[in-house]
Amino acid sequence: MKNVKIEKKILSENEKISIQNSFCFAQNNILCLNMISSPGSGKTTLLARTINELKNKTRIGVIEGDIQTDIDAQRIKETGAPVIQINTEGACHLSAEQISRGIKLLPIDTLDLIIIENVGNLVCPSAFELGESGKVVVLSVAEGDDKPAKYPSIFAKAKAMIINKIDLIEHVDFDIEKAKKDATILNKDLKIFPLSAKTGQGMDQWNKWILEQISNYQKQE
Amino acid sequence: MHETMIAESIFKQISEEAIKQNAKPVTAKISCGKLNAINEDVLGFAFNAIAKGTICENMKLIVEHKPLQAICKECNNNYVIDFLSIKCPNCQGESMELLPDSPLILEEVELEME
Numbered sequence: 001m002k003n004v005k006i007e008k009k010i011l012s013e014n015e016k017i018s019i020q021n022s023f024c025f026a027q028n029n030i031l032c033l034n035m036i037s038s039p040g041s042g043k044t045t046l047l048a049r050t051i052n053e054l055k056n057k058t059r060i061g062v063i064e065g066d067i068q069t070d071i072d073a074q075r076i077k078e079t080g081a082p083v084i085q086i087n088t089e090g091a092c093h094l095s096a097e098q099i100s101r102g103i104k105l106l107p108i109d110t111l112d113l114i115i116i117e118n119v120g121n122l123v124c125p126s127a128f129e130l131g132e133s134g135k136v137v138v139l140s141v142a143e144g145d146d147k148p149a150k151y152p153s154i155f156a157k158a159k160a161m162i163i164n165k166i167d168l169i170e171h172v173d174f175d176i177e178k179a180k181k182d183a184t185i186l187n188k189d190l191k192i193f194p195l196s197a198k199t200g201q202g203m204d205q206w207n208k209w210i211l212e213q214i215s216n217y218q219k220q221e
Numbered sequence: 222m223h224e225t226m227i228a229e230s231i232f233k234q235i236s237e238e239a240i241k242q243n244a245k246p247v248t249a250k251i252s253c254g255k256l257n258a259i260n261e262d263v264l265g266f267a268f269n270a271i272a273k274g275t276i277c278e279n280m281k282l283i284v285e286h287k288p289l290q291a292i293c294k295e296c297n298n299n300y301v302i303d304f305l306s307i308k309c310p311n312c313q314g315e316s317m318e319l320l321p322d323s324p325l326i327l328e329e330v331e332l333e334m335e
Contacts, residue, residue: 001247002332004238010230010251010325092222123258124223152304153256156319185307186319 014128017096021131024103025114031217032114033210034130036154037138038147039120042164044072046138046197047115051079053200053207058214061111063102065094065119072117082106093125094118100131112214122147126154133217134159141165141174148183156186160193160209167196224260227325228267232277234327239276244332248281254323255289287323294318 009015025032037043044064051060062083064073073085084102086094099116106114116132118125126135137158139147142165148155155161161183163176180192191209195202231251239246253259261284272278288301295314308315 002242002244002334003329004242004332005329006234006238006327007329008234008327010227010234010327013230091226093226095226121222127223127227127257149304153258156256186304 011128014096017100018129018131021096021099021103022133024100024108025131025133028108028111029218030108030111030114031214032116032130032132033159033213034116034118034125034132034135035138036118036122036125036135036158037120037140038122038143041120041138041140041143042197043117043120043138044075046162046164046195047117048075048079049197049200049203050115050207050210051076051081053203054210055080057211058112059110060113060115061106061108063094063099063106063114063116065098065117067091067119082111088119092119092121092123093128094130095128096130112218113210122151122154126157134213136160136162138162138164139179141169141172141176144173145175145179145182148179152186155183155190158187158190160191162206163192163194164197166194166201167199222263223258224264225267227259228264228271231282231327232268232271232275235277235280235330236275238330239332242332242334244334246277246280246330247333248283248331250283250285250328250330251326252285252287252323252328253325254287256322257325259284259286259325285328289322290320291317292320 035043060081062076062081064083064085066072067088067090070085073083076083084105086098086102135158137154176194184190193206195206235246235249265282268282291302292299293309293314294316296312298309298311300310
């Protein structure tokens with residue numbers, strides 16, 4: 001018997017490609033956000049609304065990750081924004097390699113921001129870096145205010161948290177203050193945006209934050 | 222379920238090492254931080270499925286969970302944090318800064334020489 005020390009990062013391959021992706025974003029002066037949530041939180045509706053409301057202010061491209069179908073990509077296409085669909089064929093998250101292929105298919109010299117809509121899943125996508133500048137976690141009030149406590153990993157890593165579907169808040173038991181408190185316990189810098197992507201309530205603050213992020217990123221690069 | 226892709230990466234790295242050394246892997250030790258959200262049973266199940274019929278078949282996977290640590294901003298105490306309570310055990314303060322979580326590492330492999 002022989003013990004061999006390896007001491008190598010298990011996800012080093014993914015990490016290597018994610019660093020290449022972040023170089024590519026930097027070279028092209030593009031901010032990249034990785035949007036993560038459970039299925040049905042309203043990511044696509046939020047994305048479509050954000051694109052429409054920021055149409056005259058910034059140029060957004062989208063990489064859509066889904067296990068199957070191009071339903072989400074079709075919805076984004078209606079906004080006129082460039083969109084690439086990636087089907088993971090069963091995998092529960094996007095990998096850096098898939099993003100590097102996606103980037104090549106987008107008109108990157110015409111964009112300020114790429115938003116990656118990850119596969120609907122609150123656990124797995126948080127373990128895979130894609131080369132993004134930040135993660136945005138989307139939570140909807142119908143899912144319950146216990147999600148930050150139950151899925152701490154993504155809430156600890158995210159830059160911003162959306163509390164979506166606040167137009168439904170009267171009909172569900174969702175304590176916004178509790179969700180905020182649980183999320184900020186592990187992540188004091190987390191920016192939180194309660195909004196409704198359906199009615200538009202609260203969208204202004206979120207849109208303003210995105211524009212600030214783009215301008216800070218482009219100044220720095 | 223992300224354990225499947227992680228199991229594949231572990232399998233690839235161990236197989237390469239085993240072939241290089243002309244040996245059969247018996248056990249492998251990996252370590253991971255709390256934020257990697259690794260379920261040991263799921264990882265083991267995925268690994269066994271991938272390893273079936275290969276040089277890694279019947280290999281035992283040992284997972285060492287590294288705790289998540291924080292520094293208390295009130296008293297500078299360095300302590301292990303769980304997700305249920307963030308209080309500093311020294312001063313009961315609730316203001317802390319998380320230290321970087323440990324990445325997933327393939328630490329070592331025990332090989333049976335042919």
